[in-house]
Amino acid sequence: xxxxGADSVVVRHxxxxxxxxxxxxxxxxxxxxxxxxxxxxxxxxxxxxREWGRILVRSAEPDRAADxxxxxxxxxxxxxxVSVPPELDAITDALADAAREHYDGGAFAVDARRAGSHDFxxxxxNRAGGDAVWAAxxxxxxxxxxxxxxxxxxxxxxxxxxAFVFLEHRDGPGGMPLGxxxxxxALLSGGIDSPVAAWQAMKRGAPVVPLYLDLGDYGGPDHxxxxxxSVRKLDAYAPNRDLELRVAPAGDAVERLAESTGRTxxxxxxxxxxxxxxxxxxxxxxxxxxxxEAIGQKSSQTTANLGVVDRATRLPxxxxxxxxxxxxxxxxxxxxxxxxxxxxxxxxxxLAPNQPLTAAPPESVRKDEPDALFEWAEDVADAVESAxxxxx
Ligand code: ATP
Ligand code: MG
Numbered sequence: 566x567x568x569x570g571a572d573s574v575v576v577r578h579x580x581x582x583x584x585x586x587x588x589x590x591x592x593x594x595x596x597x598x599x600x601x602x603x604x605x606x607x608x609x610x611x612x613x614x615r616e617w618g619r620i621l622v623r624s625a626e627p628d629r630a631a632d633x634x635x636x637x638x639x640x641x642x643x644x645x646x647v648s649v650p651p652e653l654d655a656i657t658d659a660l661a662d663a664a665r666e667h668y669d670g671g672a673f674a675v676d677a678r679r680a681g682s683h684d685f686x687x688x689x690x691n692r693a694g695g696d697a698v699w700a701a702x703x704x705x706x707x708x709x710x711x712x713x714x715x716x717x718x719x720x721x722x723x724x725x726x727x728a729f730v731f732l733e734h735r736d737g738p739g740g741m742p743l744g745x746x747x748x749x750x751a752l753l754s755g756g757i758d759s760p761v762a763a764w765q766a767m768k769r770g771a772p773v774v775p776l777y778l779d780l781g782d783y784g785g786p787d788h789x790x791x792x793x794x795s796v797r798k799l800d801a802y803a804p805n806r807d808l809e810l811r812v813a814p815a816g817d818a819v820e821r822l823a824e825s826t827g828r829t830x831x832x833x834x835x836x837x838x839x840x841x842x843x844x845x846x847x848x849x850x851x852x853x854x855x856x857x858e859a860i861g862q863k864s865s866q867t868t869a870n871l872g873v874v875d876r877a878t879r880l881p882x883x884x885x886x887x888x889x890x891x892x893x894x895x896x897x898x899x900x901x902x903x904x905x906x907x908x909x910x911x912x913x914x915x916l917a918p919n920q921p922l923t924a925a926p927p928e929s930v931r932k933d934e935p936d937a938l939f940e941w942a943e944d945v946a947d948a949v950e951s952a953x954x955x956x957x
Contacts, residue, residue, distance in 0.1 A: 580741055642736055644735065749851050755787075776813060776845055831918070833938060
């Protein structure tokens with residue numbers, strides 16, 4: 566619901582607001598840039614300003630601009646709004662206009678907030694605004710006030726230079742502005758989980774460097790295509806970042822691994838994968854790795870085995886989905902738009918031995934695994950740099 570004359574979007578953040586003031590200012594600047602990039606990416610003309618605690622968008626397309634803001638990491642909500650001078654008369658006029666357009670029965674509330682210095686306070690706005698809404702519709706029906714459970718909420722935000730009137734809050738993803746953390750290498754398999762994990766890391770401000778291990782005969786071109794497609798989807802959330810898929814040619818190494826290992830194979834495979842990721846992370850200046858692993862989802866993801874695979878790398882392995890159930894991951898994948906692109910059997914199912922160990926002792930994993938495993942990983946990582954990078 567847009568108020569008549571809507572010309573702006575009031576954008577709110579959340580966790581950014583609990584920072585010290587200079588950190589908050591820096592993060593708000595990044596958020597401003599990211600919202601502006603999201604608008605530009607969607608061809609929406611508009612100016613984006615930063616004010617303390619708020620990002621304000623001026624646009625002739627406030628509806629689309631609000632959607633764009635609500636897709637930007639760090640944004641808690643966005644409201645398409647009409648801006649008026651910070652005076653009671655102007656505010657009540659805008660409220661009356663909004664009521665005539667959008668209030669046609671049920672109960673209403675006026676919810677005013679104020680920051681800055683004015684010769685009225687938010688209670689005055691609530692009172693005068695309530696009267697104005699009432700008077701605007703009383704010839705048509707009997708209005709009713711319900712502050713606890715209104716059908717229509719007329720919101721007012723009064724600031725020093727102007728006031729905003731709006732009727733809705735569009736939920737954003739929350740989190741932190743993208744780019745306020747050091748990047749992470751995101752291991753993307755082409756499956757369902759890994760794009761959701763990468764998205765979660767991005768939501769907390771960490772840009773990702775997507776890395777796909779091409780497993781040769783154990784993988785397949787469709788897997789790579791799925792990984793590419795999920796990078797394209799993730800890229801839409803990061804319009805001012807270059808999201809490129811790096812492809813690691815791991816087919817030979819995985820084949821040798823399959824020949825020489827048994828029940829601990831999947832653990833060695835994952836240790837190899839982390840080591841490749843570690844080299845890539847060093848190469849691109851990433852601070853860690855993010856994966857779609859969840860406790861108990863596979864034999865290599867038991868609490869015991871996660872401990873074993875972690876020993877392969879010095880870098881932290883972040884697992885945002887650690888405690889998530891599959892159905893919640895699937896729902897999140899649908900919500901962020903990566904689901905359809907990732908419903909395939911991933912190739913490593915073919916690599917898995919018949920009876921993988923669920924709690925392999927670290928010594929037995931190391932004893933069974935090829936001595937040269939980490940050298941293979943280094944070679945494969947070297948080949949990543951020269952491999953074709955797919956621009957989404
Ligand atoms: P996904 O977890 O992506 O849905 P999956 O569940 O079949 O696919 P798992 O075997 O659970 O894959 O792998 C756990 C994690 O390891 C993945 O979430 C992903 O981060 C990483 N991974 C697995 N295979 C690959 C690959 N071929 N390339 C890059 N990363 C991979
Ligand atoms: Mg998985």
